[in-house]
Amino acid sequence: MNRRAFVAAWPALLAARSMLAAAGAARSRLGICTFSCHQHWKAVAAKQGGVKFSDPGSFYRYARELGAEGVQTALRSQDPAVARRMRELVERDGGYYEGELRLPKSEGDLTAFESDVRLAREAGATVARAVFTGGRRYEIFKTLDEFTRFHAEARRSLTLAEPVLRRHRLKIAVENHKDLTMDELARLMGEFRSEWIGVLVDTGNNLALLDEPHAVIETLAPFALSVHLKDMAVQAHAKGFLLSEVPLGTGLLDLPRVISTLRRANPGIVFNLEMATRDPLNVPCLTDGYWATFPARRATHLAPALERVKSNPLKRPPPQMTGKTVATVLAEEEANNRHDLDWMHRNIRS
Numbered sequence: 001m002n003r004r005a006f007v008a009a010w011p012a013l014l015a016a017r018s019m020l021a022a023a024g025a026a027r028s029r030l031g032i033c034t035f036s037c038h039q040h041w042k043a044v045a046a047k048q049g050g051v052k053f054s055d056p057g058s059f060y061r062y063a064r065e066l067g068a069e070g071v072q073t074a075l076r077s078q079d080p081a082v083a084r085r086m087r088e089l090v091e092r093d094g095g096y097y098e099g100e101l102r103l104p105k106s107e108g109d110l111t112a113f114e115s116d117v118r119l120a121r122e123a124g125a126t127v128a129r130a131v132f133t134g135g136r137r138y139e140i141f142k143t144l145d146e147f148t149r150f151h152a153e154a155r156r157s158l159t160l161a162e163p164v165l166r167r168h169r170l171k172i173a174v175e176n177h178k179d180l181t182m183d184e185l186a187r188l189m190g191e192f193r194s195e196w197i198g199v200l201v202d203t204g205n206n207l208a209l210l211d212e213p214h215a216v217i218e219t220l221a222p223f224a225l226s227v228h229l230k231d232m233a234v235q236a237h238a239k240g241f242l243l244s245e246v247p248l249g250t251g252l253l254d255l256p257r258v259i260s261t262l263r264r265a266n267p268g269i270v271f272n273l274e275m276a277t278r279d280p281l282n283v284p285c286l287t288d289g290y291w292a293t294f295p296a297r298r299a300t301h302l303a304p305a306l307e308r309v310k311s312n313p314l315k316r317p318p319p320q321m322t323g324k325t326v327a328t329v330l331a332e333e334e335a336n337n338r339h340d341l342d343w344m345h346r347n348i349r350s
Helices: 003-008 011-024 034-045 056-066 080-092 107-122 144-168 182-192 205-209 213-223 255-265 295-311 326-348
Strands: 030-033 070-072 096-100 127-130 171-175 197-202 224-229 231-237 240-246 271-273 281-283
Touching: 030 034, 030 056, 030 326, 034 056, 034 326, 056 070, 056 080, 056 326, 080 096, 080 107, 107 144, 127 224, 144 171, 144 182, 144 197, 171 224, 182 197, 182 213, 197 213, 205 213, 205 281, 213 224, 213 255, 224 255, 231 295, 240 295, 255 326, 271 326
Parallel strands: 030 070, 030 271, 070 096, 096 127, 127 171, 171 197, 197 224, 224 271
Antiparallel strands: 231 240, 240 281
16 A cells, blocks of 8 residues: 555544644644753763753753753653652643653563553653664664564564553654654554554654655654654765754755644644754665665665755755764754754744
8 A cells, every 4th residue: 555545544543633632732842852962861871071961850951941841751760759750840830741661572571661651651741752673774674584573573562562551541652763664654553543552753764764754744644642853964975875963944854844744633742852963874775785674665765865865955064073072062962952942932833
């Protein structure tokens, strides 16, 4: 089933989610996710100086100072008191908290998963982010068989998780995390058709899989429970192209179109900034290994992707962190986040 046929098959799901969201929220909330501050979190882990937070609570306070209304982050603790303090902190100033959870891979993981779900709810979350894998499809899977097994395991994870989520009334937003194409993820969501399972729509990730970025938004919007908002830039490279997160409004994405599509599908959706201040990523689509897990796409997706790179020259140099001091990296990351949160308030709220 092609993308257009699949999306057309689910108007009832889209309408239902839109009505529920409209009834429950007058406007979208604007915040920030963990990885938008990953350089700060790396400095925290390395016990380096100059950091401005050290745990979820202080991260929330830091995010508010930057201009965010809330955060999407892991609790990083199994202590119920930590969860309660997060809820009290958020409720005191009218912010929000979205969680991050690890999906169960087997029945043996269910006890720990249910405990994490309880803690997320105790902290005030109604939505939590999850990923099937932390890596990039073309880097971690060397054969189609490896990917097929992974895909079956992803389906199994959601099957195991859904009853727990339903019991505790927590929604899982699975990120399109450079692992599944837009059509693969949409089909998986269609198989479950559960109000407790949806998508965290990352607005840039699927460029690495050569999906057209605005088609990604249209395909996944009916299932959207949360967003990682970012803008992207591309550069030609000997092995394919380089992919970078760049400050909002300076990349190739039509952000007004992206935002309006997501808000039509879910009027109360949360937009979490994810501006990764790091070196550009290499997408080696001119190498044979890149195509190991989806060989048929080479004939249909490579040429349009290379044309997209050619048609979208850089508007400004992308972030480049190699060789810079920790203090410089942290300052640049904070400046990017401040710029982008200001952009979100001006362009999403106006």
